Amino acid sequence: MEPTRTTTTTRTRTTFRIGGDLEVRRLGLGAMHLSAEPADARAASLTLARRAVELGVTLIDTAHMYGWGANEELLAEALHPYPKDLLVTTKVGIARLPSGEARLDGRPEVLRHQVDEALRRLRVERVELLQLHRIDPETPLADQLGTLRELQTEGKVGRIGLSEVTVAELDQARQIVDVVSVQNRYNLLDREHDPVLEACTAAGIAFLPWRPVAHGTSGERAEVAAVAAELGATATQVALAWLLDRSPAVLPIPSTTRTDHLEENLAAADLRLTRAQRDRLERLTEQA
Template sequence: MNSTSLPTMFFIGNDLNVNRLGYGAMRLTGQPGNFGRYADWEAGKQLLRRAIELGVNFIDTAESYGPGDNEELIASALYPYPDDLVIATKGGVLKTAPDSIRADGSSKSLRRSCEASLQRLKIDQIDLYQLHRPDPNVSFAESIETLAELQREGKIRHIGLSNVTISQIEAARQIAKIASVQNRLNLAERAGEEVLDFCTQHNIAFIPYAPLGAHPLKRGAPLANTEGTLTEIAAHHDMKPNQIALSWMLHRASNIIVIPGTTTISHLEENIAAASIALTADDIKLLNEAQAF
């Protein structure tokens, strides 16, 4: 059966044109728990530069990755930035240890986080600034109103959300334009598909985290080593299972921007190559129907 067409670009907020296979920089931090400075700083810089060479123009990070160290590494490697590079970061989460992390969506915290990210990234405006997660102890409206104020002040260009429900997206849209949503979703974990479908209907970029199923406190991606339908389709295309898993996400909806993370250039190159895979309608049907990987 003929392969399906695969859009390669998406406009975030209707004006930021990005390649739909980007890079999630979270792994370039200390371990465990993405805590502390990345152990091989120079290797991290080389990997980021290689990503740009391969056409990546969307990089996702967050203040809590380190905290702060990940943003500093990006600036160290890539500043002054290419004109088309879009850097997305997140605020509203405080991390003091690998296993000590909590939301703080207060106006004071978000303002401090935003200002600190601007300084670490060496920029005057953040392309896409995302609320890392809703804070149960702070009014959700307060968090969004603060982001809207920062946007009016010119400190952020577009507002994004992460770890949210449809009702929260709708509530946020009453206060400000929402350009993106970043929730967990991958071939084996599909609880986020209703949110994805909502975003697709409203032309909101959907940025699935853990696109290969990796756990934040564990190494490795479960979908990279598997058996069954995924492996069979991978063999047919002469690709690896993780590449097919990423390609499935790109085929799933045209507003998806996939951000696989890795610490090696060889895996980076594998991930980027997934954007060139043309899955057939039969491939997609089998992957959609498969229950286990």
């Protein structure tokens, strides 16, 4: 369903400069659900990634953990050589045990290895935005971020971000490195990290909400469905539009495996909520 559109889209609303200089469109793509196998799923994933770029996406988020490198290789196969304005950001700091289970691992040697592997798999000489997937409580934060800072000095990393952090952890990290992005779970119905978003907005730090549409459950709320009907949009589009309206620092990265859902998600950038509609949606958190 196509949302109601206006002709007043502004550059300020649609783009954000990560770290003050790396400009991306605010509505990106999370690559987590893009499968590298079997063959038919891989072909569909390649098609979707290419279609996203055709539609103007300039921010794609992946991670070492997504297929243990297979997702990074998939994006490189789909998009390399990358368009000049495309940012593919990846995350490190989660390792796979021999049992196949994942665990936090921020030891310097592990981070270095995962960055080197990311460079090889993505076919780049530098990861322009590298995010620490999680803080490893068993490794001093100074060692984790110090390693990323060293990699930055060596030219392998352009900018450094964090994921799933509190305000206190963000403050601590900023004493060690220049943090340009934070990726936390956040959506219309899950606003636990409101304080982190406020801190990021105040500091000009990009805030990348993962699970931005609560796995599609937003549409189960009558108020969301009502607003969607008023705007001629879908509940998912309303949820994404609310995020874009929430703060200019918010860069949603919805993930999908279907091209029609991709197009639906990206159309949310043109959706405009009225003040009354925003107020009604805001009250949903109070009712949760």
